[in-house]
Amino acid sequence: MKGGGHEILLIIALILFLARLFGSIFSRFGVPSVIGEIVAGLVLGPSLLGIVEPNEVLKLLSEIGIILLLFHIGLEVDFDILKKTGIQAFIVAVIGAFLPVILGYGVGRYFMGLSDVASLFVGGTLAATSIGITVRILQEMGKMKYRASQIILAAAIVDDILGVLLLTMLYEFAQNGTFQAFSAARYSMYVFTFLIAAPFVAYVAAMAMDFVVKRYGDHRVIAPFLLSLMFFLAYAAEKVGAPEILGAFTGGLAFSRRFRIPFVRNFRVSSLTLDRIEGIIEPLMLVFTPMFFVYVGLEINLREIDFTWNLFWIFLLLSLVAFVSKGIAGIFVKGSMAERFFIGLAMIPRGEVGLIFVELGRMSGIFDASLYAVMIGVVVFTTFIAPFMMRFYINRTGLFAD
C-alpha cells in the first residue's frame, strides 16, 4: 500500500469535509447546499487557495457522483406524471434550447462582431439547462414530486440532448467549415436507439438481479451489480454520443417503482430489493455527488478573468439572454402563471453541457481568452443566482405550498 502519490487521499478528505461543511452551513442560512459545494471548490481550487487542481482521478469521482445523482433521479420519476407532462416538457425544452441559441447568436454577431461559428458557439453555450443543479435544488427543497418539477426534469433532459446534438453539429462545422446533415441524422438515430434500448437492458438486469437475490438470498450482489449496470449504461450512452448522465438516468427509470414495460406488467422488481437499493444509493450519493459540484468550482479560476467594462457589459447582456430565453420557454406551458414562471426560472442554471461548449470553443480556437472568461462567467452566474431566485420565488408566491 506504500509508495508515492498518497496526497490524493488527503485531497479527497479535504474535499469531502469542506463540501459538507459549507453545504451544511449554507443550508442553515436557507441557501441550497449545492452552492456551498461549488464554493468549497472555489476555495480549494485556483480561485482562492490553489491547494487542489482538477485532475483525472477527481474528475472520475465527480462523474461517479453525477451518475449516482441521475440514477437516483430516474429512480424517483413518477411515470404517471411524466405521461401527463410529456408534451409540455418537450415544448419547454425546444423553446428553451433554441431561443438562447438565436439570441446568443444575435448578440455575438451584431454586438460583439464575432464570426458565424463563434456566435453560434456563444448561443450553444446557453442552450442546455444543468439537470444536476436544478434537480438537486428541487430535491433538497423536497419539491420533486410536483407536476412543475417533473416538467422541469423532463425538459432539462431533453434540452441536454438537444444541446449535445447542437454541439456535435457545430463542432463538425467548426472543424470542416461545412454542415453535414448525414452525420447529424446518424447521431440522432444512435441516441434515439439508445433511449429505446437502455431501459429494456436495465429492466432485464433489474429482474435478473432481483431473481438472484430472492433465489439465493444473496443480497450482497445488489450494490456491486447496481453500480456495474449504472457505469455500463453511462459508458454506453457516451459511446453512442449522448451525455453519460443520460445512461444513468434511463437506468434509474427502469428500476423506478412505477416503471412498466408494455405487455409485461407482471414482472416488477420486488419492493424489498428496491428498499435495499435506496439504502445503498443514499450513502454513495452523500459521498460522491458533492464531488461533482466541488469539481465545478475547481474548474473555475476567478483570477484568470481580466475584468474590463467592455467585458462586463457583454457579460450582462449574455446573462440577460440566458435568463430571458429560459424564462420565456416556461410561459408556453399549461398551468398557473406562478408555475409557468417557476419552470422558466428552474431552467436557468447552465452547467455541464454549457461548460463543455466553452471548453471546446477554447480548444478549437473559436473563443479567445477573454470571451472564454465571459462565457464561463455567464454559466457560473446562472448557476449561482438561479437557486436563490427559485427559493425566493417559492417563498414569495407560496407555490407548492399544499
Add this chain to the structure above:
Amino acid sequence: MKGGGHEILLIIALILFLARLFGSIFSRFGVPSVIGEIVAGLVLGPSLLGIVEPNEVLKLLSEIGIILLLFHIGLEVDFDILKKTGIQAFIVAVIGAFLPVILGYGVGRYFMGLSDVASLFVGGTLAATSIGITVRILQEMGKMKYRASQIILAAAIVDDILGVLLLTMLYEFAQNGTFQAFSAARYSMYVFTFLIAAPFVAYVAAMAMDFVVKRYGDHRVIAPFLLSLMFFLAYAAEKVGAPEILGAFTGGLAFSRRFRIPFVRNFRVSSLTLDRIEGIIEPLMLVFTPMFFVYVGLEINLREIDFTWNLFWIFLLLSLVAFVSKGIAGIFVKGSMAERFFIGLAMIPRGEVGLIFVELGRMSGIFDASLYAVMIGVVVFTTFIAPFMMRFYINRTGLFAD
C-alpha cells in the same frame, strides 16, 4: 461530461460485476469469495484476457476498498478481548515476522547463492501477513469475535508494522550499503507517536460528528465526514511511514462500541450514530473492497513466469519457509493445540507488504526477472492456499463450533 477516457467506467463496471459474480459462485462452493475476486483480476488482467491493466485510478479505488475494510475491522474490535490477547498477539507477530526473515535469508544465501541484501529481501518478502485476506476470510466465516481471531488480527497488524520497518531499513541498506540505526529509531518513534495520537484524533472527531448530528439533526454529515476522517488518517499514517491501512484501522478502533479513552468514560458516540455508520460502511465496502482483491489479481502476470525445474524447487522451498515459519509462531500462544495451529495457519497469507518488498526488490535491481517471478509466486501461493487450509482445518477440528 463528454470527451475521451470513458473506457474507465466500462472497466469499473466489468470489475464490479465479475468480482461479485466470481465471489458469489466461489462462495456457493465453500470457497471464500476473496479468492473469486483475485481470480476475476487474473481473468481480466494480463494473465488471461488482458482487457484491464493496473492504473492509478484503479489503484486508488482499490486503496479506498482496503481502507474501508480496515476501518470496519477496527470498528468491530472488542477491546475486552484485545486486552487479554495483547501479549499473545505480540509473541505471534514477532516470531512470525523474524522467523521467515531468518529462514528466507538462509535459503537465499546458502541454497541460491544470493548476496546478503538480496537474501534479506527474500526473507523480508515473507515477513508480513496480509491482514486484508486473512481477516476477510474470518469475517466471511463469521469467526471474527473469537479470541483466536482477535490474536490473529492483532498479530497481523503488528507484523505489518514490523514488515514495513524492516523494509525501510533494508531499502536504505540496499541504497547506501550501510545500516543507519538513527533513522530506524526515528521511524519507530514516528509510528509509535501515530499509534498513540491517531485514536485520540479519531475519537475527538467522532464526538464532534455525533454532536453535530444530535444538535442540528443533520445526519447527512456522517457519510462524508466519516470518509474524510478515514482518508485523512490513512494519509497521516503513510506520512509517518506506517502502512496507510494502519490509519484506517485506528480510526475504526476509535469508533468501536467498546472503545474508551481512560478518564473520559462518559463520552461515547451515540448508538444511533453508530448504527447509521454501519449502514453507511456496508454498501461502500461491498462496492470498493472487492476492487482491492481484483487489483491483486490484475498485478499478477502468470504469463511472465518462465517455469523451469530449478525455479520450481526454489519456489517450493520458499513456500515451505512461508508456511512453516508462521505455523511455528502460532505454537507459542496459550490455548488449545487446535487454536495454536489455526493461528499459525491464519498468519500464512502474504499480501500487500510482501508485494511491496518484491516490487522494490525488482526496482532497485536486487531481484532479477526470475527471482521476481518466484517471489510473486510464493506470495500468491500462500494467499491462494491458506484460505482452503483454514476452512478445511475449522471443519476438521470443529474449532469455533460453540
